[in-house]
Amino acid sequence: MRLLARITEGKSYHWWVRMVAMTAKELLQLGRDTVLVCAVLYLFTLDIMMAGGVKMDLNQGAVVVHDSDHSMASRELIYRFQPPYFKLSGEILNEKEGIRLLDQGEALVVLDIPPKFQHDILQGKPTAVQVQVEASNTVLGTLAASYSAQIIGQYGFDVALQRMGLTGEGLETVPMLDDRHRVWYNPNQEDAWFMSISELLTVITILAMMLPAAAAVREKERGTIEQLLVSPLTPMQIMLSKVISMTLVILIGTAVSVGFVLYGFFEIPIKGSLPLFFLVTALYTFAMSGLGLFISTISRNLAQAAMLVIMIMMPIILLSGAWTPPEAMPDGIRQAMYLSPLYYYIEMAYGILLKGAGLAVLWDSLLGLTLLGSVMFMFGVGRFKRQFE
């Protein structure tokens, strides 16, 4: 009894009681905002499912053909433009029609086969096929161009081998490289695996910045911060309770998402240690909430805070390798990437979830995130505390 009494009289006991009470208050406040709860729930479930349905690769690009030869050879070439990359969507009679379809965005590739195509091939005369690619979207344009070139090149190669009488078993006697691939971690290259994880990381980033920033600015805007200031709470408690409660919300959301969407819906085989993943997620959320708190100190109302959050968040998301390959970034930005906590988090999230990597492999990313995160968090805390003085 005496021990209990001593504990309850102790300073740290009260400190913790107040912490718990404040954290509960934050959670309650969030829970009562139905629209907000629905939005957060949506982001962690349906939104990630939708993102998983999106494919990055060229998928059934429309090919129209202008065939001036109408021979066996031209037909054989045309029929090599097949799904998944292409689909044939008709024949046109003149070039103008092709331009019109490209203008309208109804065709991606116009394939132009010259007259006497088959004749030239059989005679061994060189002939040329024209490929026009709609390149207003360069990603799509380059993909379509390279796949078309592959198809036509392969056809030419097959024709040449045929003329030499080398098919099937004959190939065993030719010096050639046989190109074999082994794709690790995602052997069937399911886009959904990548897209859904990427989207989850994006959602975590958005919420980890926005929720604490909003929770802090709201008190300022409504004037309830004055009440908190006259209470026995220290600035540290006010702030930590916000960060902890929002981190808790995000971790619960992440658990729902990993369990029901990633594992349940997309059937991603989760290879690594889930406790490690949640630990890293908590660390990341803390780091980003430091940024959120910093934003809350320089903005007087939520409108300002929201604009600042977008301004800081969008570059972080788009330039950290969540959606675009980080290796391809221009030099200056590639170095700036090392200052983005998301960069390290992405490395670790994919490492743990898909590759089954542990600390032995990921320690450098973890170190990077910890260092960067503590600097960011301390910075946010410092600013936050100073505004009470």
Place this chain on the structure above:
Amino acid sequence: MKINRVKTLAVKEWREILRDRLFLSLAFVVPISMMLVFGYGIKMDVENIPFAILDQDRSAMSRDYLHQFIDSRYFDYKGDVANEDEIGHLIAGSKIRFAIIVPPKFQETLLSGRPIAVQSLIDGTFPFRTSTSKGYVAAINNAFNAQLLTAYISQKMGVTAEQSAAFMSPIKIQLRYLYNQEVKSIWSIAPAMMMFILLVTPPFLTALGVVREKESGSIYNIYSSTVTRGEFLTGKLFPYVAISCINVVFLWLMAIFAFGAPFKGDPVFFFIASVIYVTCTTGIGLLVSLFAKTQVSAMMLTVVVTIVPAVLYSGLLVPIASMDAASQFEAHLFPAMYYTDIALGSFLKGIGMEELWTRVAALLLYTIILWLVSYNLFHKRVKA
């Protein structure tokens, strides 16, 4: 609807925006800085892929073959490894994205005129990057095969190297990139960025502007005044549409002068279409503000309805044409896609009203529906 009241409301709102200096500057700074960051930052090209080599043959021929990879600008050579375990470790730690293994007796087998398998191990976490890497590897292998076969044929059939090279590739490919001959990705990113920024920023400005009145309670002044619903919505939102229209001009100028994107279309048509688009996205903000009671939830709701579709369903990163049927359907439900067509059409293709009227009509219809729904959802009487 009395013009006078609308004007007064618009002036009041404008003054409120003007007095919030930080907000005002952010309303212009955010779009411009986003344009700069993305314009210089987004690169979709898969280049500098880090890779390692396991050469089990160590012959002149294997070195010659592997140099094709080391010298390629698509790959970034990270060194040799001694065994397959090491490759596994490097890929797991994302130090390399793929590795190529040349088997023992590579040179011996090829010189004796027999085929040999070369294996590449590729990291599959980023499927788009994986398939592109595969494509590059295949291209290098094909080129090497062509070399081998050319030598083989000229030796076997007794013809010159040129003759056998022509024999090996009977069909030439004339590739033409329309609208963007040099395939500069910034040309297609700059117009797409206009779509993205004008979709994301106006709803934020608007939703927060309206919900702020709700949360602070100043909306009761409106409820108790003679101002009608229509007048309030028009007057309140006019300044936000005006800000976005100014941003349209800024972004357009940046796309052309800072990023060098060609503008081949009709500026007047493009400007009118853009005004419709920002009216539409402002309407999204309005609709959000009617559902949200607090600014926090307005913010989150705006994220849900703008940023996510703007990234996924607009054609910015993922081309609409390559989506599956369900995603394509969802893409058609968001305004972003239509404006992407208009922007790319006006900038790069030089097409106008004649070809793009369906997209403009879709945006217009979208705008009208949004505003009508908002008008009907907005009540001056507070529900009990």
